[in-house]
Amino acid sequence: MFPLKDAEMGAFTFFASALPHDVCGSNGLPLTPNSIKILGRFQILKTITHPRLCQYVDISRGKHERLVVVAEHCERSLEDLLRERKPVSYSKVLCIAFEVLQGLQYMNKHGIVHRALSPHNVLLDRKGHVKLAKFGLYHMTAYGDDVDFPIGYPSYLAPEVIAQGIFKTTDHVPSEKPLPSGPKSDVWSLGIILFELCMGRKLFQSLDISEHLKFLLTLDCVDDPVTVLAEEHGCLDIIKELPETVIDLLKKCLTFHPSKRPTPDELMKDKVFSEVSPSYTPFTKPASLFSSSLRCADLTLPEDISQLYKDIDSDYLAERSIEEVYYLWCLAGGDLEKELVNKEIIRSKPPICTLPNFVFEDGESFGQGRDRSSLLDDTTVTLSLCQLRNRLKDVGGEAFYPLLEDDSNELSAAATLPLIIRERDTEYQLNRIILFDRLLKAYPYKKNQIWKEARVDIPPLMRGLTWAALLGVEGAIHAKYDAIDKDTPIPTDRQIEVDIPRCHQYDELLSSPEGHAKFRRVLKAWVVSHPDLVYWQGLDSLCAPFLYLNFNNEALAYACMSAFIPKYLYNFFLKDNSHVIQEYLTVFSQMIAFHDPELSNHLNEIGFIPDLYAIPWFLTMFTHVFPLHKIFHLWDTLLLGNSSFPFCIGVAILQQLRDRLLANGFNECILLFSDLPEIDIERCVRESINLFCWTPKSATYRQHAQPPKPASDSSGLRSSAPYFSTECAEPPKTDLSRESIPLNDLKSEVSPRISAEDLIDLCELTVTGHFKTPTKKTKSSKPKLLVVDIRNSEDFIRGHISSSINIPFSVAFTAEGELAQGPYTTMLQSFKGKVIVIVGNVAKHTAEFAAHLVKMKYPRVCILDGGINKIKPTGLLTVPSPQI
Structure with missing residues (x-):
């Protein structure tokens, strides 16, 4: 998007046509409101940026099919020139014509026709250059089909448009619809505007539509429509004084037959513009973030570097894009409807006046005339930025140009506030938006710093691109997406058609x-x-968040989805995925037992296993469970972690429902999950991170997970990162790594296994006192590790892990399943709540010992994979010194 510069933001409103309530579409579903259709079509207009076009910014949907459109706006227009009632100079007319054609040509390349071209929609910026306004109205309303007013102004409509008349179709009454207006209709409108500028006054002011049509039909029989128009309006003397070049331009624009009339593109190349066109440089849109083009190819520095310096009175806010300014305007208290009410564009009516008709006691009936509110009020209200500028008055210029290499920059005090407050704080969001904008422009070079800042939070305005960066999306994604055949019918089409109308359809954008x-x-x-x-x-459901955030960039939505699925849902979409799902759910069950043994015991006792509720969670990464606004906050953190982080989210959800689950039986739990209660997502994220920090990495090992990538190819993250951190790449497999075991053996174990390398690292971290977590605050509370060796005493004495305690399996538990009293009992109880690793030389015994501890509600119990034999080759076993 272009910077705001000297432009302003404006808003205008109109109503979409109301649909009957008792009619369904051909698919048997209720009809989609026309306002939602318009809202969906509008989105593409935000991507059409050109110096000669007013940038569209946003559209909002109100009550009774009201729509409010926000776009770039300028106070002056060609209407102001016509009010002066003076002919405009020939050179200026040619400049205006050429600049209008630039805008029309660019629109046509994107399949857009203006159709509503008129003097008050041809705006002039402060330098006098043209900007076309409301150029998307014809497109967003489906060529006028979704509104009750005609698109365009009779005085400026081409003859073929007026002859066609107003024609509407509906979903429930199929009919043959005439072809929409083409680019040549705008050329006629331009001709009328240029004619008025040359005359210094407006035409057709006293004619009604029927007289106008009759007059236009007579032009079919004349060779010189320009002269006929001049005679009709008494300005033949002015026409005679016009240069031949201007007369020739008017004649080409006002050619009666569309087949002979030039298009904007053809007209721009006409010799009449030979004096104007040499200075014209075709507009090229800057390269997008994810493309094969060099984004800095056209970057040049001025010869005088001092020109880059901004004086103290510079308007830094005006340097930001209009999209950013509007977003901040809303955060600062901007209210579109209030602005329109203040200007009396929106007027409220007493309820009695909204009734179809009413009857007095004497039987006299009064009906309403046509409701004028359904017609188009073409007024554009300028949105004042005073409130936003006042809010940002204390923000210094350095905030708009942060130094990316300066690690000493401290976050504002707002960074410690809850996320929902931070996202509504104008100053905080300004700083975050500017920072992320600069970092993303340096992607992938600044990939690590993007990851670092995303750990704090992600500004909603930059979420789509930030997610793509976190997922490692790179390269010419558009070429790859365009090369995929999306048109040839395939067997899956039917299922997709059935699923889409049920996917997040509460959202206006996705339901369009x-x-x-x-x-x-x-x-x-x-x-x-x-x-x-x-x-x-x-x-x-997985596609929905990516499509919502990248609605105008399908290629990026596809690329993000294609990167997300292998990372978090590797092989979940195999034709036979039962073994993958079963392994995943088994590991999840072990995670519940690891973090909350009491809850795990209860759920197992009542038979409420994860197969009954958790498959939709993990198959859709919670998008089937939570609305989009919660998914955004959840995935902001999910994308920072590895493929095991979803387990922690699942446990965090269960812990929020813990009291109700513990108090209920199987049937009540089924009902509870059929309509999941409200989940505090910020608390869920916070607890998930804590659970993740307490989980040894190998405890979530899955045989069917995505194979580890080399450290240099793991999203740019350091391979030496600590295990208890979300910043971790997959380490290479060694002799001390976890081994795969059959699924049945995995299901028989209540507690998770951890690898020997994890055990070694955890022991070292405990000894040295550097048990690292993603947050700085956790350093003060150093978690501890207890290794419980369940071999017999003789084997233990021959060699054991340093600081481990010996509880022989044969004497550990009583017949009632209680822990037998002994010198180790106090030690074991003192470590309750810490990580407890069971080590032995018989896998069955270690699994049973761990299961006993879980039954006794010991949390964070795990088993050493491979037993003591995995540690023996390392030389780390110690032998006690003989007592003298």
Whole structure:
């Protein structure tokens, strides 16, 4: 987007056509409101940026099908020139014509026709350059089909448009719709505007629509429509004084037959603009973040570096994009509806006046006339930035140009506030948006710093690109996406069509027909490009967050989804995924026992196993469970962790429901999960991180997880990062790593296994006092580790892990299953709540010992994979000195 510069933001409103309530579409579902259709089509307009076009910013949907559109705005327009009632100079007319054609040409390249071209929609910025306003109204309303007013102004509509008349179709009454207006209709409108500028006054002011149409039809029989127009409006003397170049331009614009009339692109190349066009440089859109083009290819520095210096009175806010300024305006208390009410564009009515009609006692009936509110009020209200500027008055200029290499920069006090407050803090969001904008422009060079800042929080405005960076998306994603065949029918099409109308349809954007079409293309692209995988229900829910954040960039939504699935859902979408799912759920059960043995015992006793509730959680990474606004906050943290982090999220959800689960039986638990209670997502994220920090990495080992990548290819993260950190790459497999075991053996064990290398690292971390976690505060509370060796005393004396205690399995428990009293009992109880690793030389005994401790509600119990034999080759076993 362009910087705001000297432009302003404006808002205008209109109503979409209301639909009947008792009619369904051809698919049997209720009709999609026209306002939602318009909202979906509007989104693409935000991507059409050009110096000669007013930038669209946002659209909001209100009550009774009201829509409010926000766009770049300028106070002056060609209407002001016509009010002066003086002919405009020929050179200026040519400049205006050429700049209007630039905007029209760029629109046409994107399939957009203005149709509403008129003097008050041709704005002039402070330098006098043209900016076309409301150029997207015809497109967003489906060529006028979704509103009750015509698109365009009769005085400026082309003859073929007026002859066609107003024609509307509906979903429930199929009919043959005429072709929409083409680019040539705008050329006629431009011709009328230029004619008025040359005359110094408006035309057709006294004619009604029927007289106008009759007059236009007579132009079909004349060779010189410009002269006929001049005679009709008494300005033939002015026409005679115009240069031949201007007359020629008017004649080409006002050619009656569309087949003979030039398009904007053709007209721009006409010799009439030979004096204007040499200084014209075609606009090229800057390279996008994810492309094969060099983003800095056209970057140049001025010869005088001092020109880069901004004086103390510089308007730094105006240097930011209009999208950012509008976002901050909303945070600072901006209210679109209030602005329109203050300008009396929105007027409230007493309820009695909204009734169809009313009857007095004497039987006299009064009905309402046509409701004028359904027509278009073309007024644009300028949005004042005073409140926003006042809010940011204490923000220094250095905040707009942060030094990325300066690690000494401290976050503001707002960084310690809850996330929901930070996201509504104007000054805080300004700082975060500017920082992330600069970091993302330096992606992938600044990948590590993006990751570091994302650990604090991600500004909502920058979330889509930030997620893509965290997922390691790179390269020419658009070329790859465009090369995928998304049109040829495949067997999965039917299931996709059924699933989309049920996926997050509370959201206006995703429920729009445009949203459904994008859903269909992205999902089909994924299915086609992954022939070894299949479409499972839930894939649409996984797609939803990426599509919402990248609605105008399907290629990026597809690329993010394609990077996300292998990382967190590797092989989940195999045709036969039962072994993958079962292993995942088994590991999850072990995580519940590891972190909350009391809850685990209860759920197992009543038979409420994860298979009954957790499959939709993990198959959709919680997108089937939570609304999008909660998923955004959840995934902000999920994307920072590895593939085991979802286990911690699942345990955190259960712990929020802990009291209700412990108090209920199987049937009540089933009902509880059929309509999941409200979950505090910020608390869930906070507790998930804590659980993740307490979980040894190998405890969540899965045979069917994605194979580890080399450290240099693991999203740019350091391979030497601590195990209890979300910043960890997959380490290479060694002799001390965990070994795969059959699924049945895994299911028979209540507690998770950890690898020998994990045990060694944990012992070292405990001894040295550097038990690292993702947060600085946890250093003061150093967790401890207890190794319980369950071999007999003789084996223990021959060699054992330093600081371990010996509780022989044969005498550890009484017949009642209680822990037998002994010198080790006090030691074991003192470590309750810390990590307890069971070591032995018989796998069955270690599993049983761990299960006994879980029954006794000992948390964080795990088993050493491979037993003591895995440690023997390391030379780390100690032998006690003989007593003298």
